[in-house]
Amino acid sequence: MSGAALEVRGLTTRFETRGGMVTAVNDVSFSVQPGRIMGLVGESGSGKSVTGFSILGLIDKPGEISGGEVLIDGEDLRRMTPDALRRMRGRRVSMVFQDPMMTLNPVLRVGDQMAMAVRVHDRVSKRAAWERARAALETVGIPAPAERLRAYPHQLSGGMRQRVAIATALLHRPSVIIADEPTTALDVSIQGQILAEVRRLADETGTAIVWVTHDLAVVSSLADDICVMYAGRIVESGTAEAVIGAPRHPYTRGLIDSVPSLHPPGQPLPQIPGATPQLSHLPAGCPFRPRCPKASDLCRTDPPRFGRDHPVLCHHPLTEEPA
Numbered sequence: 565m566s567g568a569a570l571e572v573r574g575l576t577t578r579f580e581t582r583g584g585m586v587t588a589v590n591d592v593s594f595s596v597q598p599g600r601i602m603g604l605v606g607e608s609g610s611g612k613s614v615t616g617f618s619i620l621g622l623i624d625k626p627g628e629i630s631g632g633e634v635l636i637d638g639e640d641l642r643r644m645t646p647d648a649l650r651r652m653r654g655r656r657v658s659m660v661f662q663d664p665m666m667t668l669n670p671v672l673r674v675g676d677q678m679a680m681a682v683r684v685h686d687r688v689s690k691r692a693a694w695e696r697a698r699a700a701l702e703t704v705g706i707p708a709p710a711e712r713l714r715a716y717p718h719q720l721s722g723g724m725r726q727r728v729a730i731a732t733a734l735l736h737r738p739s740v741i742i743a744d745e746p747t748t749a750l751d752v753s754i755q756g757q758i759l760a761e762v763r764r765l766a767d768e769t770g771t772a773i774v775w776v777t778h779d780l781a782v783v784s785s786l787a788d789d790i791c792v793m794y795a796g797r798i799v800e801s802g803t804a805e806a807v808i809g810a811p812r813h814p815y816t817r818g819l820i821d822s823v824p825s826l827h828p829p830g831q832p833l834p835q836i837p838g839a840t841p842q843l844s845h846l847p848a849g850c851p852f853r854p855r856c857p858k859a860s861d862l863c864r865t866d867p868p869r870f871g872r873d874h875p876v877l878c879h880h881p882l883t884e885e886p887a
């Protein structure tokens with residue numbers, strides 16, 4: 565037993581497309597311990613969201629989870645019946661989306677919908693459910709929570725709506741929350757406040773959080789651990805300190821160099837050349853090879869593999885000392 569709140573092993577998700585079968589999530593493995601925040605980062609199209617949906621078993625045709633295991637507190641979600649999986653969602657694992665209106669119903673008062681979410685899993689009175697909802701709003705730092713419960717979603721600001729969505733995810737004190745770019749649409753100061761609340765929540769409740777984002781600056785301040793995704797694979801993982809301080813994959817190095825706040829001031833901001841590859845037309849060998857400053861002939865022909873002492877998917881990993 566690893567004691568992990570979430571353990572993902574060899575998760576693989578494919579989509580049937582006009583261009584053929586594409587593997588959006590390719591043999592992805594990671595684990596998140598209770599109370600830790602794992603930042604899942606990568607450019608658009610790298611497979612972050614599909615990883616989140618696959619963890620919850622929310623992949624529909626033309627997609628298919630074709631392999632792997634997803635363990636929440638040691639229980640494998642992929643072996644559960646659809647009914648058992650439904651009971652698990654919202655209770656032991658929940659999701660927060662970029663758009664809070666994916667969670668919130670515009671025609672119901674916040675309190676009514678949160679109370680309904682409580683009563684899906686717990687047989688408590690409506691009054692007790694409202695009280696749980698009020699306490700959850702308080703936990704995410706919403707002022708005057710009793711008043712907010714009587715509001716409709718459109719009467720709240722974007723930042724408030726997202727806090728309500730996070731509070732809703734927290735109602736059953738789940739072991740794991742998957743948060744998919746939840747602060748991307750918010751302005752920087754609101755984003756900073758919410759990130760601070762999320763950090764505090766993970767510390768206080770012990771909930772393990774997977775924070776999906778394209779923004780390395782966000783995870784560098786929030787996450788304990790980081791997994792970097794490229795073309796459906798995790799290419800590098802480690803503690804946030806190690807990954808940001810001494811990246812080993814040239815892709816991670818490129819991502820870090822292109823973040824203004826992680827870059828020495830006064831110098832031009834480099835960008836990773838080229839674009840993310842089409843999954844239906846991946847190059848042979850290493851998928852990052854066409855964009856990589858370190859690429860050799862070997863990278864042209866042989867896909868890199870993880871070795872036991874080699875937690876980076878690269879033939880020529882960087883060996884910088886931590887800054």
Ligand SMILES: Nc1ncnc2c1ncn2[C@@H]1O[C@H](COP(=O)(O)OP(=O)(O)OP(=O)(O)O)[C@@H](O)[C@H]1O
Pocket residue numbers: 579580581586588606607608609610611612613614615626627778843
């Ligand atoms: N419904 C679908 N049908 C076919 N292919 C899909 C579908 N959903 C996702 N994919 C494939 O999976 C890839 C990864 O998508 P995903 O949404 O996980 O990327 P992402 O890293 O979350 O990007 P973004 O930050 O833009 O959301 C896509 O580029 C696409 O090739």
